[in-house]
Every structure is written in C-alpha cells, then in structure tokens.
Amino acid sequence: MPDRTARDIEPPLRLLPWTTPDGKPCYLSSGDADSRMNRRADEVEALQLDMGTELLAHARALLGARTAHDGELRYLAQRLTEALRDALRIAESRGDRLAPADGDNSPP
Template sequence: MTPHNELRLLPWSGPDGKPCFLSTDDTGGPLSRLADTTETAQLNVGQEILGHAMDVLADEEVETEELRLLARDLATALRDTLRVAVSRGHRLPALDPSTPIEANEGLRLSAAAFG
C-alpha cells in the first residue's frame, strides 16, 4: 500500500464548527468505517430531501414556512454532499499531468469509490 500522507476530511464538524480530519493509512479502521457509514447516510438523506422538495415544489398552494424549512433542509443536505464530494475527491488517485489525456482515460475506479 502506498503511504497515505493526506488528511481525510470527515463528514462532521467539531464542536466549534470547524472541519475534522483523520490521518491514517488504515482505510478499514473503525473511524474510517464510521466516516464511510456517515457519508452514505448523509447522501441518502439528501436523496430523500430532494424527493420531498420535488413534491413540495409541485404543490401550488405550499405555505411560505414550509418552503423556508425545505430551503434550510436542502442547504444542509447540499453542505453535507459537498463535504462528501471534497473528501472523496481528495482520495482519488492523482492523474499524471505529463501523461496524454487518452492514457488517463483508462483509469477505473471501484464502485466503492462512489459509496
């Protein structure tokens, strides 16, 4: 295994709202597994909220307060999804900039890379 020298952005914030990071070479460790599970749950919640949003937006008589709550939930889900995307993006293998684009197109990721 190649040594891992990058910090993993975790899918939660610290008590002060600042990002939390994990430094480990063990992608199967307990904290890494908890982060993976949390990311999956956050993405699932985002999907559920998106489905709910589509229903709410189709209702022409929706109340302003419900739209406000929906906007808050969507913003939270988007924040979580972006954090997952950044975290996973940092863990993707880097492409060699000196390699022609055609050679890099053969890069294959396992399904696990996408949750």
C-alpha cells in the first residue's frame, strides 16, 4: 500500500505554517475553513508572506548599496533562507488544499 498523504485523508489535513519544537510538520484535521485554527493559520501565513516581502526589499537595498559586510550578507542569507522555507511551506499547504481539476482524480 502506498504512503498516504494529507490529501488522501477526509477531510484533507491542512499543513500548518509552523512545526513542532523538534521540527516535525503540524497538521490540522478540520473541514471547517472558518475554524479558529484555520483562521490563525491564515493569519500566520499572511504575516510570513508580508515579512518575506519586506525582507526582499531590504535585500535589494543592501545588495544594491555594495557596501555590505560579510556578517551582514551572512545574516541576510539566513533570513532569506527562512523566508523561502516559509513560502514553500505555504505553497505546499495551499496546493494540497486545491480541488483536483474536473476529470482528474489523481493527486498532483
């Protein structure tokens, strides 16, 4: 039997935008898109994307100035890595919740 995914379970599990203290994914089992936890997850995702947008603007300014020191660039790279991780997690979560296209019953 193949491994089950969050999409295989009814209602589908929602990958949340945070992890457990040891880095494991957190999922929400709720068919109610307006539940308190779903709304909180939406708020956290919006905050993460806003922070990523602000970080990208800061990165452009810092790199455009051409005066950044190694420590500043290292710090920037770490924050950009975190923002990319968050954005990819959000994309995965939202992709998992998309309804399959008409006539397509297979998972993406």
